[in-house]
Amino acid sequence: MKLPLSYYSNQDVLFLAQDLLGKVLFTEINDEVTAGIIVETEAYFGVLDKASHAYGGRRTNRTETLYSHGGVSYVYLCYGIHHLFNVVTSVKDEPHAVLIRAVEPLIGKNIMELRRNMSVDKAAISSGPGSAAKALGIDQSFNKKDLDGNEIWIEDHGIRYPSDDIIKVPRIGVAYAQEDALLPWRFFVKGNKYVSKPNTI
DNA sequence: TGAGTGATTTACT
């Protein structure tokens, strides 16, 4: 059930970003397990992608995690408040990553409600990368963890979406990346209410 | 050691 690290060593980050839709992301914190179905992702294409932190081979303390082997989590703090969860893919020294932008609550819904202080019936509970990470209890301490461990992992529950229901659009919040901002590297499940901006194409 | 910065959220018109 748990995806092996070899799954993440695929060097086609665009394929993995789509394939991760429908997979189930688990976290376990203080014996409390929560999980959500991944319904929205974005691909970040390593050193060639101006929107990536690793663009041009940039390598610092922060981006070092991106250069790890596939199957490592990369948690990045944005705007000083929001934790964004990424899956590092490909092989060592190839800093490709997939950003998890939204999940559909599946297990531990009551725990998520406490964390977010709102009902799981509200789409806002896990739509948008900052909210989804918070609902799952992800913070800086999850940075650089192997995804086959006991704190955070991803399972395949056999959920598949027909290709017609997978929408490809330009990424969000990366206008500064100029021409790379137009690339259709954001993927989401059509009609799912937990997707951050379901009606935007 | 400190100025600069942002893969967003939230509230508001």
Place this chain on the structure above:
DNA sequence: GTAAATCACTCAG
């Protein structure tokens, strides 16, 4: 739909 907040971290000096 649009606009403004905001703060902890990053990176370079």
